[in-house]
Amino acid sequence: MKFLIVSDMFSLDSWLIEGKDPEIMPAVYEFYTYLGNHNEHTFDAVIAHPTINKVVEFPNGSKIYIHKLSVPFHYIRKFTSLRFLKKKAKELLKENQDYTHVYGMTIYANVAREIGVEYQLPSIGRLFGSLIWDVLQKGQWLKSKTRFHYQMREIKTPCDLTICTEDGTEFDKAINKYSPESKVYMMYNGINPTLREKLNSISTISSIDSSKKIRFCFIARLTYWKRQDLALDIIYKLKHKGLNVSLDIFGRGETESKLRSKIKDLDLSKEVTIKGSIPHDKMPSVLSQYQVAMFLYDASNLGNAMWEASLSGRLIFTRDTGKTANLFTRSNSIIMSGENTNKAVDDFIQLLDSDLTLPQSSRNKINSLLPNWEDRLEFEMTIISSR
Secondary structure (H helix, E strand, O other), X not given: OEEEEEOOOOOOHHHHOOOXXXXXXXXXHHHHHHHHOOOOOEEEEEEEEOOOOEEEEOXXXXXXXXXXXXXXXXXXXXXXXXXXXXXXXXXXXXXXXXXXXXXXXXXXXXXXXXXHHHHOOOEEEEEOOOOHHHHHHOOOHHHHHOOOHHHHHHHHOOOOEEEXXXXXXXXXXXXXXXXXXXXXXXXXXXXXXXXXXXXXXXXXXXXXXXXXXXXXXXXOOOOHHHOHHHHHHHHHHHHHOOOOEEEEEEXXXXXXXHHHHHHHHOOOOOOEEEEEXXXXXXXXXXXXXXXEEEEOOOOOOOOHHHHHHHHOOOEEEEEOOOOHHHOOOOOOOEEEOOOOHHHHHHXXXXXXXXXXXXXXXXXXXXXXXXXXXXXXXXXXXXXXXXX
């Protein structure tokens, strides 16, 4: 197969432009690396960037064409790039008639479908999770028609095949409601085998001593639905129950100033630190410093950060949202119902000073579930070729 891909940069500048290992979006990095080294499958991809024109070539001749699009603001550039990249993709189609599929990532699934119809090529839409079902369930129609406009278009007029990361945000429910005849595959992400080995080599938390400092971490983008505010409430209540606790929040985002204000209001400046982002290859060494990893999102908890924290043997402290409870229950984690932080705090205190089996149980669960990236991508290719 030969793919024509329309894609975002996904903050992979350090990799695609500087040639360094990427810090985020392993799903996209692994996808390009897998296809770019494959004996049978190849691709050409078009991406927009505000300042750079560049071609990145892979061992099998696959190429990523980075096109300069001088629009100053990220969101304006993102939507301007839809028409711009559609034009660039069609230019490649005119030069090369060998493409077998058009593959659009995130909002570019719409572009892939339009090109597929025009050139009579199968189209694939690829989403890395989506909050659209949560928005529709809450009746937030204005948000669905503005921020989620292009995801609504993908739901109502989908590609021939839609592949979405199974991160618990339940995109399958949304697309099946509005387009019940659509072909949708929900797939868990994979994991790099070297990273898996490093994470599994960390000693599992087997007990938590209440007389010593208990270290929590929260690794996620700082945005409203990741709910770092709930973590602050939990730390505040544990502190006032006499426990010596700390919380390190890793990530960047638009809610940082609100979180800093809340830390100050709760008098948690000594207990809580916001530390910024972590390079992905540093994740094992960072996780090994903590006993508890928190994931308290409103709509999804089943992302790479949770997989990695589970494989590292940390005690998982999470919420029953989306499909979280399909994999994480009271048998392998502390799982909070709704926003009931009081009950979650009590559940945590009951585990102190006893033998812990939950971390090992969650490690076993994720090891049995999560494929290596190569196997995960081979499965995706099998699904696409069968179409």
